[in-house]
Amino acid sequence: MSHTKTNGYVYINSHSAPVKNLQPKKVLSIKEYLENRNFYFDGKYNRIVESSKVKRFLTDKYFIFLVRGNEFIEAKNLEYASYYPRRDKDWNVVENHVKDALFFKLDTSYIYKSEHFPGQYFLREKENEGSFFLEEVKTHKNLRLDNNILDLKNFIRSSSLYNKSTNQFNVYRLCTYLYEYKIILVRTEENEVQYIEVSAGQAIE
Secondary structure, three states: OOOOOEEEEEEOOOOOOOOOOOOOOOOOOOOHHOOOHEEEOOOOOOOOHHHHHHHHHHHHHOOOOEOOEEEEOOOOEEEEEOOEEEOHHHHHEOOOOOHHHHHHEOOOOEEEEOOOOOOEEEEEEOOOOOOOEEEEEEEOOOOOOOEEEEEEHHHHOOOOOOOOOOOOOOOHHHHHHHEEEEEEEEEEEOOOOEEEEEEEEEOOO
């Protein structure tokens, strides 16, 4: 399904034979259902569906059938993929510029600047130190804060990306999640506030 009000595609796979004579109380539009902002990444402007929300609130809770006349085809897999990043006709990378912002305090006890890679920040995490990084894009002096300033350590460790039994977080999923936002590190030095825009990346070890 390529035409939705979101900035992405919906993929539905089915490998089962159609079932007949079911009697559903109501048949919904999967397009309209997924266009509900409850499935979007948090924020005012994002138009990207968060796949983990689709899994948690839809595919893990219900059996899904596609209705064609009196035939009911069970959807074995429903996935969502963002349009971005993509390439234009000249093969240039096109990014999604309509994003909400996440502001994180630049807590040097957890976020530290690399000595070997200028402009990169790493996290003091037991198992993942060095594999996940934040890279400076540009510095702003005056920004309007649309959201509260968050604690990155608490943000990661309280999310579904963090495995408490191993004390590790999923680097790829964190990068994918943060890609859908503008990430701002907030640093205060001598009563001056700096807003450092960064992008998330994963080092190849």
